[in-house]
Amino acid sequence: MKIRTRLTILFTLITATILLVFAAIILISAKENREKEFYTLLKKEAITKANLFFNAKVNKKILQDIYRNNRTTLNEVEVAIYTTSFQLLYHDAVDIDVVKETKPMIDKIIQKNEIQFYQNDWQVIGITYKFQGKEYIVTAAAYDGSGYIKFHNLLETCIIVFIISILFLYIAGRFFSKKAFEPIVKMTSKAKNISATNLDLRLDTNESKDEVSELATTFNKMLNRLENSFDSQKQFVSNISHELRTPLSAIITELELSTNKERNNEEYKVAILNTLQDAKKLAKLSNGLLDFAKANYDPSEIAFKQVRVDEILLDARQQVQKSNSNYNISIHFENDFEDDNQITINGNEYLLKVAFVNLFENGCKFSENNQSKVVVSLKKEEIILQFIDNGIGILEEDLKHIFKPFYRGLNKIYADGNGIGLSLTQKIIMLHKGTISVSSDKKSGTIFTVELYHGIKNTID
Ligand code: ADP
Helix, strand or coil: CCHHHHHHHHHHHHHHHHHHHHHHHHHHHHHHHHHHHHHHHHHHHHHHHHHHHHCCCCCHHHHHHHHHHHHHHCCCCEEEEEECCCCEEEECCCCCCCCCCCHHHHHHHHHHCEEEEEECCEEEEEEEEEECCEEEEEEEEECCHHHHHHHHHHHHHHHHHHHHHHHHHHHHHHHHHHHHHHHHHHHHHHHHCCCHHHCCCCCCCCCCCCHHHHHHHHHHHHHHHHHHHHHHHHHHHHHHHHHHHHHHHHHHHHHHHHHCCCCCHHHHHHHHHHHHHHHHHHHHHHHHHHHHHHHCCCHHHCCCEEEEHHHHHHHHHHHHHHHCCCCEEEEEECCCCCCHHHHEEEECHHHHHHHHHHHHHHHHHCCCCCEEEEEEEECCCEEEEEEEECCCCCCHHHHCCCCCCCCCCHHHHHCCCCCCHHHHHHHHHHHCCCEEEEEEECCCEEEEEEEEECCCCCCCC
16 A cells, blocks of 8 residues: 555544544533433422422412423423322323332432432423422433433434545545645656666755755765766776776787797797786786775675784795796884784785785885885884885875775886775775874885784684
């Protein structure tokens, strides 16, 4: 069931219940008022007739005639007067006699002074009446015809008004819910048109700052993020294909040249070495991309354990120097550590090594002397690693871009690369809740500062 229909029914039901309670209160109070007023009238009639009988000494026959005459046109009150010993002194009409008085009834009236009750639809009242020091019992009974008619008219009016109100409320509810949901319906039909191919479409918003407009703004913000992420994904894929195409084209050209005519051994050797170099570039790129994918995993899927940063630095140095024998890397400790905890963090050994290898390699390849050093400072809360080189430095305008995937600075002509090393390194450091920053100077070289914290516990051992 649509929310609109559900809301309309709920609104109608709630209002109908309120109306019903309201009508019930009015009807109950009308019923009680009628009953009370009629008992009061009966009492007055009983006293008046007793006055006529005792004080004015009106003849019994006249009183009975008046009763019989009135009875044809009015709901005349039938009165009977008894002595306390249940002796009948006067009765309006013994032959009609609606109230069958009994001795216990008379005793009850004497005891309570006044009683009220129903006999079928007739209301009856019994009271004591004093005349010349003697007590008498007067009963009066009548049917409140006009009162009942009035009450039934009121009941009918209430039922008709109630049914009309429900119909009106349902129609009004449908109208208002339609009005209220109009912007959402519009929004839904517009949102249906948004797909991966036209992510630039946006929902309409207005100045009113209402809930629907807020929802549209939030949705548009989400679309902005999606569009950005889609664009960067597209950019990423096109960068990858470009990076793959360059060494592949080089390999193809090299192999075609060496096969289109007979070559001597030396020429073949050169061709093989060139091809090998390009194949190595490809392997490096695919390894880098694989690591990039790993660093982009959900952190809870990456295995973390207590690792020694000094050991990872040594492994990284060994790996870099093994593949580049002319590279020179040194590790310095600014302060000694008393226990292993000072050099230990909760991290992923493999990924940290990838990050350190990238920083070492960059330091060496962008320096004339192919030298890089790391200075380790052990603090209470964190370990600070400064990867320092005295190389060519990074241009001011490149500094804010170097952590973007596939970005290569203007100094790229100086050394080979694919531009994913630093973005991967930053990802890894962030995954460890650490920070990485850079400062560079054309004359003195570059310093990458990495801070890793001991107490990070939000990862899985
Ligand atoms: P790559 O080294 O493959 O080009 P990186 O992502 O590792 O890619 O680095 C991005 C860019 O940052 C490099 O192209 C280079 O311009 C600059 N860069 C990084 N490290 C250094 C460094 N130590 N000295 C000078 N430039 C650097």
